[in-house]
Amino acid sequence: MGDPVCVSVLALDPVLEAGAVAALRSCPDLAVVLPDEPGRVTVVIVDAVGPQELDLVRATRNATERPEVVLVATELTPADALHAIAAGARGLLRRREAGAERLARTVLAAAGGDCMVPPEMLARLLEQNADGVATGTRGAGGPGLSTRERAVLRLVADGRETGEIAQELSYSARTVVSVMHDITHRFRLRNRAHAVAYALRAGLL
Structure with a gap:
């Protein structure tokens, strides 16, 4: 320990x-x-x-x-x-x-x-962003998230650790790390918490 x-x-x-x-x-x-x-x-x-x-x-x-x-x-x-x-x-x-x-x-x-929020609040966060706009609305031609990226990011928002996410989704830990790296690199984000906030605010989740 x-x-x-x-x-x-x-x-x-x-x-x-x-x-x-x-x-x-x-x-x-x-x-x-x-x-x-x-x-x-x-x-x-x-x-x-x-x-x-x-x-x-x-x-x-x-x-x-x-x-x-x-x-x-x-x-x-x-x-x-x-x-x-x-x-x-x-x-x-x-x-x-x-x-x-x-x-x-x-x-x-x-x-x-890891970023952890109250579990019951996560569903509400995914329904609306900070401006009250329903998620799923994106700017024309704006970049989105793949199904795999969305699944990983939802679990990150729920406070799950890399190993837990890998087990939940039947991925390797390396795949989970790679997915998060791709998201943060593509959107020029600082870390996991920033990725969750950005995705929710932009309606990508």
């Missing part, structure tokens, strides 16, 4: 911060550090997801250590989720669903480079 993943918590409410810290400390694979200490993941806890909160996600993501960001919000709509992913969040949770086990799982997924 490797070293624990260092994670910090950033919340305006000290009670919420204390609760999140206690939950994270219950996972042996995580080590909680102070907000100003280097860590691989930062859990940001907010009430609503507005411009200020999105700026906070960006600022946290762009800190010196460039930690992955898991955003926990009291209210989280599909549009909020898209904007948060586009701002750099690697994991999303509603506060009422952020129990110790689920929060730890989301943090570990973020540390491993």
